[in-house]
Amino acid sequence: MRFSVTFGAVGAGRDPRGLAELARMAEDCGWDGVFLEDYLVYQGDASEPTYDPWVCLAAMATATSTVRLGTTVTPVPRRRPWQLAAEAVALDHLSGGRLVLGVGIGDPGDPFLSGVGEPSDPRVLAEKLDEALEIIDALWSGEPVTFSGKHYTLDGVQLTARPVQRPRIPIWVGGNFLVPAVRRRILRWDGSTAYKGSTDAPQQITPDDVRALRAEAPSDTFEIKVTRGDPIAFAEAGADWWGHWIAPGPVSEAHKILRAGPPQLS
Template sequence: MRFSVTFGAVGPARDPRGLAELARMAEDCGWDGVFLEDYLAYQGDTSQPTYDPWICLAAMASATSRIKLGTTVTPVPRRRPWKLAAEAVALDHLSNGRLILGVGIGDPGDPFLAGVGEPTDPRVLAEMLDESLEVITALWTGQPVHHHGKHYQLAGAQLTARPLQHPRIPIWVGGNLLVPAVRRRILRWDGSTAYKGPTAAPQKLTPQDISALRAERNTPLDIKVRLNDGDPTTYAQAGATWAGRWIAPGPRQEAESILRQGPPQLT
C-alpha cells in the first residue's frame, strides 16, 4: 500500500510556491503521493484566495522527483477535454511520468458551473464526463480523432505530444461508490478515489466494500481509501492500494507537522 496527502490550493502557503515546498517535504518524509483538490473557488468559498491547481501541480512536479502527483478530482465537465488532455500530457512530461488524473462530474453548485451558465444536471454532467474521457484518451494516442458525440465533436483534431506513461496516464474515478454509474466508470478506467454515500454525510468505506469492488474486475485496479476510514493494514489486505490523508486548509505549521510524521506503518 502507498500513502498520500491531499491539499486544497487555497489560503496561506497553498499558492504554487508554497505547495511546491510542501510537496518536497512530503517526498523527503516518505510519503508516496500528493494530490490537489481541483477548485477555482475552493468549495465555493471566496473568503480566501484559491490558486489554479494545475499551475500548482507544475510547480510541485518541478520541486520533486519521486512522488506521484495528481488531482482528486478534476471536475471534467468544467473543462474542454482537448485542453485538459494537452495539459495532462505536458504535466506528465514535466513530472517524468508521475501524473495521476483524478476525474469526477464536479459539484453542480460550483460557481463556475452554475454561475457561468454551464450545465448543472448531474445526469448531463455524467454524460459529459464519460464522453470527455473517450475524447481525452483518443487524443493521447497522438492520432487524428474523429468524434461525433452528444456534447463534443472533433473532425480529425490531433495532439501530437503523447504521454510518457503507457498505456496512458492513469485515470482514477471519484464520486459516490453507491451510484451504479460511478461503479461502472471505476471498472472501466484505472482506479478509484470514490467515497461512499452523499457528500454531505459520507460513510466510511469498509474492507468489504473494497473486496467487493476488487472482485468485480480481474485486471489491476488502484483503489484509494482514506486513512481515517480505519486500519490501513485491513484495507490493504482487502485490496486497497493507496490510503490518503486530507490536510485541511490552515497554518503552514500544521501541514508541516503532519508531513513530518510520515506515513503510517502497516502491521
C-alpha cells in the same frame, strides 16, 4: 500499500510556491503521493484565495522527483477535454511520468458551472464526463480523432505529443460508490478514488467495499485509493493507496502531519 496526502490549493502557504515546498517535504518524509483538490473557488467559499491546481502541480513537479502527483478530483465537465488532455500530457512530461488524473462530474453547486451559464444538472455532467474521457483517451494516442457525441464533436483533430506513461496517464474515478453508474465508470478506467453517500454526508469506504471492487477490477494494475480508516485492514482488503486529507489551515499543522510520516503497517 502506498500513502498519500491531499491538499486544497487555498489559503496561506497553499499557493504554487507553498505547495511545491509541501510536496518536497512530503517526499523527503516518506510519503508516496501528493494530490490536490481541483477548485477555482475552494468548496464555493470565496473567503480565502484559491489557486489554480494545475499550475500548482507544475510547481510541485519541478520540486520533487519520486512522489506521484495528481488531482482528486478534476471536475472534467468544467473543462474542455482537449485542453485538459494537452495539459495532462505536458505535466506528465514535466514530472517524468508521475501524473495521475483523478476525475469526477464536479459539484453541481460550483459557481463556475451555473454561475457562468454552464450546465449543472448531475445527469448532464455525467454524460459530459463519459464523453470527455473517451476523447481524452483517444487524443493521448497521438492519432487523429473523430468523435460525435451528445455534447462534443471532433473532426479529425490530433494532439501530437503523447504521455510518458503507457498505455496512458492513469485515470482514477471519483464519485459516490453507491451509484451504479459511478461504479460502472470506475470499472471502465484505471482506478478508484470514490467515496460513499453524498458530498454533504460522505461515508467511509469499508474494507468489504474494497474487496468487492477488487473482485470486479478489470486488470491487475487497477488501483484503489481510500481515505482515512485503518490502513492495515484496507491493505489486507486489497487497497493500493491510503490517503490523508490535510484540511486548509496553518502551514505548521501541515508540516506536523508530513514530518510524522505515513502510517506503519507493522
